[in-house]
Amino acid sequence: MRDDVITIRKATAEDASEILAIYAPYVAETTISFEQQVLEVAEFATRITKTLPDYPYYVAQDNKQNILGYAYAGAYNSRVCYNLTAEISIYVKKRCCT
Numbered sequence: 474m475r476d477d478v479i480t481i482r483k484a485t486a487e488d489a490s491e492i493l494a495i496y497a498p499y500v501a502e503t504t505i506s507f508e509q510q511v512l513e514v515a516e517f518a519t520r521i522t523k524t525l526p527d528y529p530y531y532v533a534q535d536n537k538q539n540i541l542g543y544a545y546a547g548a549y550n551s552r553v554c555y556n557l558t559a560e561i562s563i564y565v566k567k568r569c570c571t
Contacts (some may be wrong), residue, residue: 484530484543489518490534491540495566521545528559541569 484492497511512520524530530545542565549558 478536479533479534480529480532483525484521484532484545486518486522486541488532489521489542492513492521492543493517494563495540495542495564498567499564540565548565 490491492536493512493514496506496517499510502507521530523550526544527548528546530543532540532543534540542563544563546559546561549555549560
């Protein structure tokens with residue numbers, strides 16, 4: 474099997490720990506996420522579960538099933554005039570492709 478194959482699949486709550494490991498450095502070391510503290514795994518799993526019924530949430534993984542990054546969409550604004558508008562977020566594991 475080739476080492477450079479990446480698979481995209483729908484995320485699950487069971488991915489929360491690995492996804493949070495990707496997200497945590499963005500929270501702790503940057504202002505990119507607007508989050509002030511790293512979340513608990515359970516809270517992150519809840520976010521994934523709440524997103525999936527209405528919006529996509531995907532992970533990219535290598536041929537060893539390691540998650541390299543993730544992307545998801547969510548409501549941009551709760552006002553009715555924005556009901557067809559979504560925001561997206563994409564995070565990639567630090568130093569995953571070097």
